[in-house]
Amino acid sequence: MIYQQTGIMIRQTNYSETSKILTVLTEAGEQVPLMARGFNKPKSPFVVLRQGFNEFLFTYNRFKGIGTLNDVDVTERFKVLNGDFDLYTHASYIMEVIVRALEEEMAYPSYYRLLTTGFKLLDEKNERYSVTALVLIKMLPAYGGELNVDHCAICGQQDFKNYSHYSFKYHSVICNRCLDEETLERAVPVSNKALYFSLYFKHVKLEDVKSIQISEDVGKALLKFIEMLYEEYSGVYFKSKKLIIK
Numbered sequence: 001m002i003y004q005q006t007g008i009m010i011r012q013t014n015y016s017e018t019s020k021i022l023t024v025l026t027e028a029g030e031q032v033p034l035m036a037r038g039f040n041k042p043k044s045p046f047v048v049l050r051q052g053f054n055e056f057l058f059t060y061n062r063f064k065g066i067g068t069l070n071d072v073d074v075t076e077r078f079k080v081l082n083g084d085f086d087l088y089t090h091a092s093y094i095m096e097v098i099v100r101a102l103e104e105e106m107a108y109p110s111y112y113r114l115l116t117t118g119f120k121l122l123d124e125k126n127e128r129y130s131v132t133a134l135v136l137i138k139m140l141p142a143y144g145g146e147l148n149v150d151h152c153a154i155c156g157q158q159d160f161k162n163y164s165h166y167s168f169k170y171h172s173v174i175c176n177r178c179l180d181e182e183t184l185e186r187a188v189p190v191s192n193k194a195l196y197f198s199l200y201f202k203h204v205k206l207e208d209v210k211s212i213q214i215s216e217d218v219g220k221a222l223l224k225f226i227e228m229l230y231e232e233y234s235g236v237y238f239k240s241k242k243l244i245i246k
């Protein structure tokens with residue numbers, strides 16, 4: 001059967017000297033393995049797949065198992081992102097966080113939307129650390145993590161202007177009026193703005209995020225805070241993370 005689906009290539013492995021097996025994450029959030037014959041040949045029709053992160057329309061034959069790729073057409077070029085090393089490393093990080101949460105035989109359309117939204121925001125030169133933090137916040141539940149910033153764990157107040165620490169004893173934000181010897185145990189100081197934006201990103205609908213204009217310092221503090229939650233709750237190490245300039 002012949003299929004045509006929009007998707008992003010998330011993996012490639014060598015099959016033979018000239019052919020590769022690609023894995024495509026489709027718009028429907030499914031992983032499709034495809035044999036790309038002649039991929040490494042100089043005049044291969046699949047040469048566009050070697051040019052960084054882009055979205056394609058894939059035409060392929062598939063019955064069961066690995067399909068055969070017939071044709072690819074670019075549907076969205078992330079030109080700015082592909083031409084900027086810094087942006088590219090953020091895109092790689094976003095991709096790794098999303099791809100590692102995928103499970104075989106399951107469909108994750110929301111992950112696909114998150115991936116393309118992250119790429120688009122980077123490509124449009126929004127503040128990169130915040131874009132990466134947004135994706136990590138949305139993916140945190142998939143890694144068993146919690147982000148409790150809706151109210152202070154001690155007094156219950158929702159006055160985010162007073163937020164000052166994140167506690168791994170209460171697994172929640174705590175405010176500056178509730179700090180004492182007991183509450184400070186396993187509490188980490190986090191900038192108030194970073195805590196505020198983490199709250200905003202947690203609740204915002206992805207389709208409502210058109211642009212992110214936050215200062216780079218706040219973006220960095222926000223990403224650092226979210227990475228701390230990943231370390232605490234998931235223990236997963238993302239290898240592309242080390243390329244991000246902190």
Ligand SMILES: [Zn+2]
Nearest residue numbers: 152155175178
């Ligand atoms: Zn409080």
